[in-house]
Amino acid sequence: MKNLLIASLAVLLSTNVALTQELPQKDSKWFTDAQARIQEMVARQPITGRAKNVILFTADGNGVGTNYAIRLFSGQQAGGLGDDYVQPQEAFPNLALVKTYTTNGQTADSAPTASAMNTGVKSKNGMINIDETVAEADCAAGLDHQLKTFAEIVSEAGKSVGVVSTARITHATPAAVYAKTAQRDWEHNGALPEGCAQKDIADQLIEQMKAGVIDIALGGGRGMFIPADAKDEEDKGGKRTDGRNLIEEAKVAGAQYVWNDETFAALGDAATTPVLGLFESSHMKYEADRTGEPSLAEMTAATIKSLSGNENGFYLMVESGRVDHANHDGNLYRTLTDGKAFADAIALADELTNDEDTLIIVTADHEHAISFNGYCGRGSPITGLCYDVNGAGVEHTGTPLLSDDGKPYTVAGFLNGAGSVLKQDTQWTGSRPDLTNEQAMDKDYLQQALIPMSSETHSGEDVAVMAKGPWAHLFDGVIEQNYIFHVMDYAVNAK
Amino acid sequence: MNRRHFLAAALGCPALALMPVPAFGEETVKLRDLYNKDLSFSDYALAREGQRVSISGFMAPPLKAETNFFVLTNRPLAVCPFCETEAQWPDDILAIYAKRVIEVISFNTRINVRGKLELGTFTDPDTQFVSRVRLVDAVYERA
Numbered sequence: 001m002k003n004l005l006i007a008s009l010a011v012l013l014s015t016n017v018a019l020t021q022e023l024p025q026k027d028s029k030w031f032t033d034a035q036a037r038i039q040e041m042v043a044r045q046p047i048t049g050r051a052k053n054v055i056l057f058t059a060d061g062n063g064v065g066t067n068y069a070i071r072l073f074s075g076q077q078a079g080g081l082g083d084d085y086v087q088p089q090e091a092f093p094n095l096a097l098v099k100t101y102t103t104n105g106q107t108a109d110s111a112p113t114a115s116a117m118n119t120g121v122k123s124k125n126g127m128i129n130i131d132e133t134v135a136e137a138d139c140a141a142g143l144d145h146q147l148k149t150f151a152e153i154v155s156e157a158g159k160s161v162g163v164v165s166t167a168r169i170t171h172a173t174p175a176a177v178y179a180k181t182a183q184r185d186w187e188h189n190g191a192l193p194e195g196c197a198q199k200d201i202a203d204q205l206i207e208q209m210k211a212g213v214i215d216i217a218l219g220g221g222r223g224m225f226i227p228a229d230a231k232d233e234e235d236k237g238g239k240r241t242d243g244r245n246l247i248e249e250a251k252v253a254g255a256q257y258v259w260n261d262e263t264f265a266a267l268g269d270a271a272t273t274p275v276l277g278l279f280e281s282s283h284m285k286y287e288a289d290r291t292g293e294p295s296l297a298e299m300t301a302a303t304i305k306s307l308s309g310n311e312n313g314f315y316l317m318v319e320s321g322r323v324d325h326a327n328h329d330g331n332l333y334r335t336l337t338d339g340k341a342f343a344d345a346i347a348l349a350d351e352l353t354n355d356e357d358t359l360i361i362v363t364a365d366h367e368h369a370i371s372f373n374g375y376c377g378r379g380s381p382i383t384g385l386c387y388d389v390n391g392a393g394v395e396h397t398g399t400p401l402l403s404d405d406g407k408p409y410t411v412a413g414f415l416n417g418a419g420s421v422l423k424q425d426t427q428w429t430g431s432r433p434d435l436t437n438e439q440a441m442d443k444d445y446l447q448q449a450l451i452p453m454s455s456e457t458h459s460g461e462d463v464a465v466m467a468k469g470p471w472a473h474l475f476d477g478v479i480e481q482n483y484i485f486h487v488m489d490y491a492v493n494a495k
Numbered sequence: 496m497n498r499r500h501f502l503a504a505a506l507g508c509p510a511l512a513l514m515p516v517p518a519f520g521e522e523t524v525k526l527r528d529l530y531n532k533d534l535s536f537s538d539y540a541l542a543r544e545g546q547r548v549s550i551s552g553f554m555a556p557p558l559k560a561e562t563n564f565f566v567l568t569n570r571p572l573a574v575c576p577f578c579e580t581e582a583q584w585p586d587d588i589l590a591i592y593a594k595r596v597i598e599v600i601s602f603n604t605r606i607n608v609r610g611k612l613e614l615g616t617f618t619d620p621d622t623q624f625v626s627r628v629r630l631v632d633a634v635y636e637r638a
Contacts, residue, residue: 291532291533329571418602423604425601425604444527444569444570446570446571454602
């Protein structure tokens with residue numbers, strides 16, 4: 001029977017080949033590329049061994065739309081038209097669309113989404129690794145409804161755990177690797193409500209480091225770890241009101257502490273863990289402004305090299321935290337430069353690991369209110385003006401398209417945010433300012449928005465998950481966000 | 496007819512009369528031009544210390560009503576800088592000490608500020624605000 005099936009398949013394939021050889025378009029590059037892709041897909045075999053390592057990449061706020069903009073930006077920076085550029089994660093074999101809603105939010109914030117990925121269940125907005133029965137900020141109830149994290153599970157199985165972010169290491173996404181809190185803003189003790197017995201997020205990180213769950217933590221947020229009357233290495237004040245210096249406590253417990261690019265570089269390739277790296281008082285710098293700090297790729301590579309020393313493997317969560325922040329600011333340029341830095345980190349992680357034993361997952365926690373105009377010709381700069389399609393060629397004509405107000409418009413914009421054309425000064429009325437491509441492509445430009453808001457919002461739109469390595473083929477179709485945990489869990493326990 | 500309108504008319508270019516033109520021939524630069532990427536002062540800033548300059552940026556939500564002080568930012572600042580400790584402020588800001596009590600302009604409306612450029616750390620005795628660079632005796636207008 002099996003032989004018969006193979007014979008039938010062979011006949012079918014040869015019939016297809018015979019048909020395509022007759023077509024007038026058969027020599028087009030589009031045609032031959034797609035034919036080659038068919039052969040790749042037919043030959044593709046899933047990897048079904050046990051995953052020794054799991055790397056979960058999250059670019060905060062990098063939904064399908066934002067990812068599209070990053071693709072075009074990276075391609076145009078490389079000298080191309082942009083559309084046909086392939087980001088490293090876009091070459092991964094497996095993909096699904098992810099539904100990001102939470103148990104009470106059509107639009108999610110970054111706390112419950114990271115929780116879903118780290119615990120396997122959805123929960124309420126604003127909370128991290130606390131079950132959905134608890135009301136946000138109910139400190140006492142939260143203590144009785146904590147969930148067990150993937151980091152704790154794999155740590156018990158002998159794996160090392162790392163967490164890397166360009167946001168504060170106590171911010172929602174990285175915090176979900178190690179903390180449990182009824183309110184995401186409880187990053188330092190001074191933010192806890194009076195009488196709340198829960199430990200703040202910074203304190204929980206050091207506790208998890210001492211407990212051997214967290215081996216490497218790199219990011220921003222120094223201020224959450226030092227007293228309010230203390231100054232850090234860059235003369236910035238702390239936040240803690242309990243007088244504790246958690247950095248000193250971590251050092252006493254044996255952690256190596258680094259705070260800038262030089263001390264980070266001195267760690268070398270096989271740093272002895274635990275390592276605590278805090279490179280800014282608050283969030284690390286945007287990639288476009290970065291000086292004196294390691295890049296996301298550098299932090300990712302150093303962490304992989306160090307954790308690879310564990311023969312039982314590791315779990316590493318890497319967050320590009322500021323794709324989200326730049327979207328909130330309505331400043332597309334910095335969204336895209338941080339998005340490119342995210343892709344660079346993914347490429348390096350892929351290079352440093354083996355597909356046979358490392359599951360790499362690339363996703364986002366939620367999308368933003370980013371949107372795109374038409375009908376732009378190819379090569380229209382993703383941060384600039386929408387130029388007319390060239391009916392006789394490929395690249396745009398160089399003539400900006402005009403809207404009904406007679407003014408040009410950009411390729412991308414935001415539905416709401418600080419770039420709103422409706423201003424308070426004019427009683428929330430306004431009109432679109434005239435715009436040149438040079439102005440639009442300025443690195444500090446805010447894309448035009450409609451609804452006035454001081455901070456642009458997330459949206460409930462789907463995000464993608466792209467994966468490679470053991471059991472990556474379990475990502476398919478449209479999935480719930482908490483399913484990501486279950487793929488990681490299945491992959492590390494597969495027989 | 497003021498000097499600006501006179502010049503525009505003399506040049507036979509009526510459209511120019513509607514465009515903001517910096518006073519005294521001084522070009523308007525962006526706030527970011529005061530800094531190098533590593534946040535040290537730029538050559539532009541160092542060369543103009545003590546001189547009146549024209550800087551373009553955005554008025555962050557002011558600390559209090561009836562004040563002549565505000566902070567100029569490179570991009571519209573999504574959150575009130577005074578709701579956080581200095582750790583959350585952007586590093587590349589410019590403290591403005593205006594000639595008069597300020598009229599608040601939306602945080603996302605670009606303004607041009609002219610004033611005397613001062614460099615060096617200064618702690619405001621009233622607000623305790625620490626600045627590295629300031630424009631004093633300043634006037635401003637929508638860009």
